[in-house]
Amino acid sequence: MLIDWPFRSVRFRVHPCFWLVVVPTVWSGYFLEVVTLFGLILIHELGHVSVARHFGWRMTEIELLPFGGVAKTDEWGTVPAKEEMLVAIAGPAFNGIVVVFGAGCYLFGWWDTEWAQFFVTANMWLAGFNLLPIIPLDGGRILQAFLSYRFPFRTCITSSHLISFTLSFGMLAVSVIPFAYGGPPLFNVGVIACFLMMSNAFMWYQKHYQFMRFLIQRQVDDVPKERPVFPLLVSHCDTVQSTIRRWKKEAYHVMVVRDDSGKVLRVLPEERLLDYFLATPSPRATIGDLLD
Numbered sequence: 001m002l003i004d005w006p007f008r009s010v011r012f013r014v015h016p017c018f019w020l021v022v023v024p025t026v027w028s029g030y031f032l033e034v035v036t037l038f039g040l041i042l043i044h045e046l047g048h049v050s051v052a053r054h055f056g057w058r059m060t061e062i063e064l065l066p067f068g069g070v071a072k073t074d075e076w077g078t079v080p081a082k083e084e085m086l087v088a089i090a091g092p093a094f095n096g097i098v099v100v101f102g103a104g105c106y107l108f109g110w111w112d113t114e115w116a117q118f119f120v121t122a123n124m125w126l127a128g129f130n131l132l133p134i135i136p137l138d139g140g141r142i143l144q145a146f147l148s149y150r151f152p153f154r155t156c157i158t159s160s161h162l163i164s165f166t167l168s169f170g171m172l173a174v175s176v177i178p179f180a181y182g183g184p185p186l187f188n189v190g191v192i193a194c195f196l197m198m199s200n201a202f203m204w205y206q207k208h209y210q211f212m213r214f215l216i217q218r219q220v221d222d223v224p225k226e227r228p229v230f231p232l233l234v235s236h237c238d239t240v241q242s243t244i245r246r247w248k249k250e251a252y253h254v255m256v257v258r259d260d261s262g263k264v265l266r267v268l269p270e271e272r273l274l275d276y277f278l279a280t281p282s283p284r285a286t287i288g289d290l291l292d
Contacts, residue, residue, distance in 0.1 A: 010049065010071075011061040015195075018064045033118065038064075040098065040126055045069045047094030048138075052087045055079070065195065070136055077157075077210050078217035081145035081250055088141040092127035099123045134164040134196055135203065148249040153214060156249070157207045161200050168196035215244065219274050227252045234258070236265060236288035240277050243287060257287055266291060 045062050048071040052059055057079070061072040071091075076084065099120050106116035131139040144160040151159070175190035203210075230251035234243050236259055247253050247270065255268040268290060276290055 010059050013061055013063045015063055015065050033122075036119065037122055037126075040095065040123055041069045043094050043098055044091040044126060044130070045071050047090035047092075048087055051090040055083045055087070057083075057087070074213070076141065077144075077153075077214050077249075081148045084145040085142050088138040088145070091138055092131055095123045095127035132167065134167050134200075135160055136199055137196075140164050151248070152246050153249040154211055154245040154247075157210055158204075161204050161207065165197060165200040165204070168193050168200060172197065211245075214249065215274060215278065219271075219278060223252055229254060231256055234287055235260070236286065236291065238287050239283065240273055240285045240287060240290070241283050244273060244277055255287065257291065 041064065049059050049062070052071065052073060052075070057073050057075040059071060059073050063070045063072060102111070102116055102119040102123065105111045105119075106113070111119070130137050131142075133139040133143040135141065135144065140160060143163065144156050147156040147159060171193035172190060175186040175193055179185040228251050230248060230253050232243070232246060232253050232255050234255050234257055236257055243255065253270040255270070255273060257265045257268060259265055268287075272290060273287075276285070
C-alpha cells in the first residue's frame, strides 16, 4: 500500500521577513533552538495540509513566515465553514500532540528539564500565537468562518480584515512600549506586526476578488443538503449586486421580490440571480430586470 505523502506537489518558499527574525536569533547563539522551531513549524503545517487533503483541497505552497508558516490554497472562502475551521485548528492541534510527546520524553528521562521546558513552551507559543484572531493566522481563519454562520459573507470579509488590522496595529504599539520607558523595543514583535498589517492591507484591496471567487465557486457547486434555506425580502428596485452582498455563505437564499406596496411579485432562487449577475455584472442591474 502506497502512502500519500501530504507535502507531495506542495512548493516551499521562505518569506524575506523570515530571515529578519531568524538571522539575529542564530547570531545570538541559538542555532539548535532555531532548527527545532523550524521543525515545529513544519509539523504545524503538516496538520493543515493533512486535514485539507482529507477534504480534497488543492494545496499549492507552504511559505515560512516570521511567526511560523502559511499553507496556501485557493479553497479559503469557497468551501463550507466547518471545513475551514477544522483545517485551521489542525495546525495548533498537531502542536498539542507534540507537547504530549515532549512531556512524555521528559517523564521517561530522555530529556532534561531545560530542553523539555523549551520544547513544550515553544509548541504552546506557536499554537497560541497562531490562534490569535488575525488573518492570515489560524485564529483569523476561524474567526472569518465563524462569522459566516451569522452574517453576510461580504460583511465577514471586511469585518475580519478590519479586526485583523486593528489587532496587528495593537501588536506594533506593544512592541515599542519598552522603548518609551528607556528599554529596547521588541524587534521581533514589531517585525511580525508590520508583516500582519501589510498582509491585511493587501487582502483588503483583494476583498472584491475574494468575494467573486466565492460567487463563481457557488455557481459551480451543487447545493449541499445541509445548507438551510434563508428567505430574503427584496424590492424590485434593489440592485442585483446589493442583494447578492446580503447572502450568507452557509445558507441557500430565495429572494421574495415585492413591489412598492409590499405585494409579492415573484420568488427567485439564488441560481437565477447568480447566473444573471455573473453574465451581466452591471452595478445598476435591478431585481426588476429579472422579472421582465
